[in-house]
Amino acid sequence: MSDTVPATEAVILEEQGDSAPRGTPALKYALTKIGGALISLVMVIILGFFAFKILPGDPVKAMARDRPMSPEQMEQLRKQLGLDRPLLQQFTDYIGNVFTLNFGESYVYHESVASLIGQYFWNTILLTGTAAVLAISLGLWLGQKAGWKHGSTFDKITSGTSLVLWSVPTFWLGLILLMVFGGTLHWFPTGGMVSSSPPADAIGQVFDVISHMVLPVATMVAVVYAQYVMVMRASVMEEMSADYLTTARAKGLRDDLVRTRHAVPNALLPAVTLVFMHIGGLIAGAVTVETVFSWPGLGKLTFEAIQGPDLPLLQGTFVVFSAIIIVMNLFADFIYRWLDPRVRRA
Amino acid sequence: MRTRHRKHLMRVLCVAAATALMATPATMASASAPSGIRAAESTAPPTSDADSKTLRIATSGFVDSFNPFTSIYLLPTNTLRYTYEFLVQFAQEDGSPTKGLADSWETSEGGKVWTFTLQDGLKWSDGEPITSEDVKYTYETMMSDPALGVANGNLLANLDSIDTPDEKTVVLTMTAPQAPNPGVEIPVVPKHVWEKIDNPAEYPNDKDVVGSGPFLLESYKANQFITLKANPDFWRGAPKIDKIQYIYYTNSDAQVQALRSGDVDMVTGLTATQYEALKNVDGITVHSGQGRRYSSIGLNSGWKTRTGEAYGNGNPALQDVAVRQAIRLGTDIETLLDKVLGGYGVLATSFVPASYPNWTLPADSPVIMKYDPDAAKKKLDEAGWAVGADGIRVKDGQPLKLRLFVDSSSITEQSEAEYFVPWMKEIGIQVDIESTDVDTISAETSAGNYDMYFSGWSMGADPDFQLGINTCANLPTGTDGSGGTSQDGWCDPEFDKLYDEQHTELDPEKRKALVQEMLEMNYEATAQVATWYANSLEAYRSDRFTDFSLMPKKGGIIANQSGYWGYLTVHAVGDAETAKGGPNVGLLVTGGVVGVLVIGAVILLMVRRRRSADIE
Numbered sequence: 033m034s035d036t037v038p039a040t041e042a043v044i045l046e047e048q049g050d051s052a053p054r055g056t057p058a059l060k061y062a063l064t065k066i067g068g069a070l071i072s073l074v075m076v077i078i079l080g081f082f083a084f085k086i087l088p089g090d091p092v093k094a095m096a097r098d099r100p101m102s103p104e105q106m107e108q109l110r111k112q113l114g115l116d117r118p119l120l121q122q123f124t125d126y127i128g129n130v131f132t133l134n135f136g137e138s139y140v141y142h143e144s145v146a147s148l149i150g151q152y153f154w155n156t157i158l159l160t161g162t163a164a165v166l167a168i169s170l171g172l173w174l175g176q177k178a179g180w181k182h183g184s185t186f187d188k189i190t191s192g193t194s195l196v197l198w199s200v201p202t203f204w205l206g207l208i209l210l211m212v213f214g215g216t217l218h219w220f221p222t223g224g225m226v227s228s229s230p231p232a233d234a235i236g237q238v239f240d241v242i243s244h245m246v247l248p249v250a251t252m253v254a255v256v257y258a259q260y261v262m263v264m265r266a267s268v269m270e271e272m273s274a275d276y277l278t279t280a281r282a283k284g285l286r287d288d289l290v291r292t293r294h295a296v297p298n299a300l301l302p303a304v305t306l307v308f309m310h311i312g313g314l315i316a317g318a319v320t321v322e323t324v325f326s327w328p329g330l331g332k333l334t335f336e337a338i339q340g341p342d343l344p345l346l347q348g349t350f351v352v353f354s355a356i357i358i359v360m361n362l363f364a365d366f367i368y369r370w371l372d373p374r375v376r377r378a
Numbered sequence: 379m380r381t382r383h384r385k386h387l388m389r390v391l392c393v394a395a396a397t398a399l400m401a402t403p404a405t406m407a408s409a410s411a412p413s414g415i416r417a418a419e420s421t422a423p424p425t426s427d428a429d430s431k432t433l434r435i436a437t438s439g440f441v442d443s444f445n446p447f448t449s450i451y452l453l454p455t456n457t458l459r460y461t462y463e464f465l466v467q468f469a470q471e472d473g474s475p476t477k478g479l480a481d482s483w484e485t486s487e488g489g490k491v492w493t494f495t496l497q498d499g500l501k502w503s504d505g506e507p508i509t510s511e512d513v514k515y516t517y518e519t520m521m522s523d524p525a526l527g528v529a530n531g532n533l534l535a536n537l538d539s540i541d542t543p544d545e546k547t548v549v550l551t552m553t554a555p556q557a558p559n560p561g562v563e564i565p566v567v568p569k570h571v572w573e574k575i576d577n578p579a580e581y582p583n584d585k586d587v588v589g590s591g592p593f594l595l596e597s598y599k600a601n602q603f604i605t606l607k608a609n610p611d612f613w614r615g616a617p618k619i620d621k622i623q624y625i626y627y628t629n630s631d632a633q634v635q636a637l638r639s640g641d642v643d644m645v646t647g648l649t650a651t652q653y654e655a656l657k658n659v660d661g662i663t664v665h666s667g668q669g670r671r672y673s674s675i676g677l678n679s680g681w682k683t684r685t686g687e688a689y690g691n692g693n694p695a696l697q698d699v700a701v702r703q704a705i706r707l708g709t710d711i712e713t714l715l716d717k718v719l720g721g722y723g724v725l726a727t728s729f730v731p732a733s734y735p736n737w738t739l740p741a742d743s744p745v746i747m748k749y750d751p752d753a754a755k756k757k758l759d760e761a762g763w764a765v766g767a768d769g770i771r772v773k774d775g776q777p778l779k780l781r782l783f784v785d786s787s788s789i790t791e792q793s794e795a796e797y798f799v800p801w802m803k804e805i806g807i808q809v810d811i812e813s814t815d816v817d818t819i820s821a822e823t824s825a826g827n828y829d830m831y832f833s834g835w836s837m838g839a840d841p842d843f844q845l846g847i848n849t850c851a852n853l854p855t856g857t858d859g860s861g862g863t864s865q866d867g868w869c870d871p872e873f874d875k876l877y878d879e880q881h882t883e884l885d886p887e888k889r890k891a892l893v894q895e896m897l898e899m900n901y902e903a904t905a906q907v908a909t910w911y912a913n914s915l916e917a918y919r920s921d922r923f924t925d926f927s928l929m930p931k932k933g934g935i936i937a938n939q940s941g942y943w944g945y946l947t948v949h950a951v952g953d954a955e956t957a958k959g960g961p962n963v964g965l966l967v968t969g970g971v972v973g974v975l976v977i978g979a980v981i982l983l984m985v986r987r988r989r990s991a992d993i994e
Contacts, residue, residue: 088817088821089820090820090821090824093824094820095451096450098671098836100838100843102531102863103861103863104524108528108531109528112528141442142443207631210635211631214641215635215636215639216639218640221639222639223627223629223636224625228603228641322628324632326627326632328600333601336628340440
């Protein structure tokens, strides 16, 4: 945040005087960033193979755990899973397939990893998307208010609450909400995405899904919104000393309008890029919440793949989660450049 | 000034809108198909009035497929137990063979030829008759294609040929005589359905299943539900409930909460703490039944391959039976069971659980050694291990130090170790704990790189397999532990001789005596210290369902039996309303909250508009 100096006259001048030579540097900037992202992606893909291959344990033995199986049966299973082939061949097959988004077949589900991920992806987006939108709006809104009146009781309460919630373990908070609002009060369902006997009408079904979303979304929002509060609060505080706010006040604008019209838009710059960088992490962070609330998404899929252990599925979710984070960071870079002229000039 | 800020604000709004848009398709997608993933595979969910006769069971089990030839995970194989009848079933009373598809069976040529006579008038759920051709098709399919033998191929390893002289007779000719009934545990599938499937090994078999058992698979949504419906034509009579529905809960504490709130009717695999907490809850009955799993502390008595090549880095001290026996004498399994398992289990005597009374080694067997640290010390003294200055025993300059693997994620194992280590110290053995993940433990123990670890197996109703994996023939072929399924790496030619005898002994009493002799032999050799047969802790909504059937009938379990008895007699109590209140309140509250939020947002927007219009 230290590089976020208040808007200077130079910036204003550039904004008004339209852009200078932008074409070539912009392209170069884009290519550098995209190139970097691609290199990261390739490394993730290679790591995705070896990280799970060096794990101790034999997946076939783990599957046959507690089941009377003969060595011949296990050998057959190993052959079916392609584990009898040399490591190098497994690797070249993997690399060849991965660029067509083919991660092979899940050991457990006997289904292609790509189609499994495709099925669960939207459930995760629904859950984390909702949580992200709520956490971001709530966090930014509370943050700018707290920053504007920093030191006030409102500020103390907001920062205090959000910091406490931020430091609470997600798993624990989720279970507490589940026990209180699910097990004891019976207000919300205790898990899953739809009821075991969902209502017949479409509206009823939508509300059914919403009621299943309340507790997991609340958990995610509670744990996540603090970082937006903090970023926005700090950002607004930095803007507060800027000259243009004095000018705005001198125009006779009410304090509220000075804040919402002038301070907040500028303060949003660092916050927005941070938001994009966080969204990737938020999706990956769904593992805990989805596990507590049995939400059929990528997080739960990953959790179960670890227990399997279902290596192709683990590879698949690992690459997908990493790719989301890489792409979101790339977005953040572009958006920051687009929003903040100082980056363009640099 | 104003323009600049407007511009900024517009850009920020664009970004916000883009973020919101990202979430929208998901919302739309699931609004149009709220039943979520794999909607195509599911048939209609149970209607509300049928709910009172739908038994909802919480599960976190894996499903590979419902293919009876290839499925190996517990949950689907249990489901297959309900869907497809075997030739011979395990009895509810004590697990001995009883009627299945076959009415009767007889053996000739000393157990080499088994002749089964099918019951009259048996029908598949689609109305087709069940004949000996179905059995022949099932067995031959498993034998001819290794991919179809993955699940149960080992049960037919000894089968030479199968003949069907008529529609009701099945003759199995074995390559060598055998006492265990070859008709158990193999789901017999309808030939007229399966012969039409192009690639049976890949067939998921998760819809429109034609079967012969008490319940048939109706629909399956991965990670959400498995729904089974009652088979009204089941030959023992139709079940008294309409449906069994397995509902997915990843987290076991969430399962308990779901039972409390009435979202599910039954939860299994409870911990002692969860069990205690549910004990006095209204409308819930807890049940502690004798499980079919044994737990032990595995000792590395020196792993060898089948050709006698030693491998692994186990402490050679453990190759001395006196040291292993001293460890057994110094371990107070009674206290372990009481303190670690909360007493919910039976003291183990061998690797055959007490829930199989025909086979288990009785607690009053003369070989059983009671906890006796003094006797343990004496044994170590006699074996030449003298107590050193620090209390640790020494022989030939080597201190008696043993490693113990502990699964870092298992509270049970960790607390077991807390008792075990001081007990060993008392008799002069230093135990160093290596706490790690279960995959590492599995890899290291396969390679023989351990001294001690916590182990266990679940066992079927016939002890033949479990005895078999203690014979020399099941030692690994490679020094990496591959090619075998030995239980503890121990083997004794005397034991192998008895194994062959019991394997062909058709007189149940004589076979029982042989098995007991083998268990005694294994006990004295102390290849492991068997600790307990943990009870299976279950809880159900007794305000909704009653009359579950246990297996074994006395003190047995409801779920995960080696039979299909658990849900045959269960019926609804009728008072279904209490459990159904939950989600509806949730709906109302959610609706209310969403409504208030929307109205609030609209008002806020209007107020702001008016304000800005006033001022600027």
